[in-house]
Amino acid sequence: MAFDRDLAVVFAAHAARRFPGDSAGWEMLAATGARSLRMAHEGRYPARWHLTEAHPDAAEVACRNVALNPDVRADVENADARRGSAAAPFDFVDLDPYGTPVPFVPFALAALRDFGVLGVAATDMAVLAGAAGDACQRRYGARPVRGRLGPEGGLRVLLAYLDRQAAEGGRAIEPLIAYVGSHHVRAFVRVVPIRSVGERPIATIDETSWDGPPLGRGSPWGPLWTGPLFDPTTVDELREGPGLEHPDRVRRFLAIVREEARVVAPFTYEPNELAHRLHRSEPIAPAELVARLRRAGYVAARSHVRDGAVRSDAPRAVVEAVAR
Numbered sequence: 001m002a003f004d005r006d007l008a009v010v011f012a013a014h015a016a017r018r019f020p021g022d023s024a025g026w027e028m029l030a031a032t033g034a035r036s037l038r039m040a041h042e043g044r045y046p047a048r049w050h051l052t053e054a055h056p057d058a059a060e061v062a063c064r065n066v067a068l069n070p071d072v073r074a075d076v077e078n079a080d081a082r083r084g085s086a087a088a089p090f091d092f093v094d095l096d097p098y099g100t101p102v103p104f105v106p107f108a109l110a111a112l113r114d115f116g117v118l119g120v121a122a123t124d125m126a127v128l129a130g131a132a133g134d135a136c137q138r139r140y141g142a143r144p145v146r147g148r149l150g151p152e153g154g155l156r157v158l159l160a161y162l163d164r165q166a167a168e169g170g171r172a173i174e175p176l177i178a179y180v181g182s183h184h185v186r187a188f189v190r191v192v193p194i195r196s197v198g199e200r201p202i203a204t205i206d207e208t209s210w211d212g213p214p215l216g217r218g219s220p221w222g223p224l225w226t227g228p229l230f231d232p233t234t235v236d237e238l239r240e241g242p243g244l245e246h247p248d249r250v251r252r253f254l255a256i257v258r259e260e261a262r263v264v265a266p267f268t269y270e271p272n273e274l275a276h277r278l279h280r281s282e283p284i285a286p287a288e289l290v291a292r293l294r295r296a297g298y299v300a301a302r303s304h305v306r307d308g309a310v311r312s313d314a315p316r317a318v319v320e321a322v323a324r
């Protein structure tokens with residue numbers, strides 16, 4: 001949680017540099033306002049905040065927290081975020097639910113300006129990452145990936161869902177930072193007019209034609225977002241500023257995703273999994289796997305999704321040959 005708020009602060013500081021001047025944000029599910037107040041106080045973005053919180057006690061604490069931060073321009077409303085906000089449109093909307101963001105997504109998208117950014121989390125990983133496949137179909141209209149690669153599959157189910165929802169309003173999403181957390185997934189996506197983007201990178205993956213990392217059983221999977229998880233320009237410009245709770249973890253994360261942003265390929269390989277499948281006693285070191293794939297002419301980088309995970313656009317047969 002604190003790490004996610006750290007990243008939100010880092011993103012806010014970046015947005016403040018890119019878009020100085022007036023800007024408006026809405027934290028739909030504010031609880032005590034910790035996320036928006038940290039973004040405003042430490043990141044200086046957005047310039048003005050509107051907070052909604054349904055629980056009266058939490059809303060009262062949020063009001064007190066706003067009063068404790070006189071440098072922050074914010075108002076708190078004890079209200080249901082599914083009523084929308086009279087203060088719309090916003091440049092930034094944060095949607096941080098317990099569980100699924102689905103009931104709130106239409107209201108978040110409707111409240112965003114074109115080119116505004118939605119920060120959205122989902123913690124219903126049993127649904128998104130495969131253990132409850134029927135629920136994923138009902139909730140997100142998708143078949144999930146199970147097992148080792150389930151969390152990234154869940155992130156891609158969520159992004160595909162957001163893009164389809166945005167399309168209903170003539171818009172599309174562009175992920176700026178979309179990542180797999182410890183028990184959740186989170187994304188910052190820009191919402192743009194659909195006419196300004198190309199064909200949507202959304203597909204259903206069938207195991208008979210899929211030559212990326214093995215996804216186990218249960219094909220077809222999706223629809224999944226198969227496009228980039230990171231915007232390289234945004235990621236390059238993120239800077240870990242002072243005051244973060246987990247500065248080392250943020251620094252490590254940014255170092256990995258700056259490289260990972262160059263590799264647009266769904267799902268990752270892991271040396272242990274490769275060694276097991278290829279009957280090798282010694283797994284190849286992740287750095288060595290990356291170096292050999294690059295020497296073979298492919299893009300490859302370590303991934304943030306798991307320790308040792310490697311992302312590459314090389315076909316599975318090439319990765320396996322290199323790992324042997």
Ligand SMILES: C[S@@+](CC[C@H](N)C(=O)[O-])C[C@H]1O[C@@H](n2cnc3c(N)ncnc32)[C@H](O)[C@@H]1O
Pocket residue numbers: 028029030031032033034035036052053054055058079080081082096097098
């Ligand atoms: C995960 S917490 C938010 C945490 C907060 N964003 C933070 O970083 O500290 C979710 C909050 O949403 C509130 N909530 C749930 N349903 C709501 C609704 N329909 N409208 C507004 N708030 C709601 C809950 O009371 C809870 O405080």
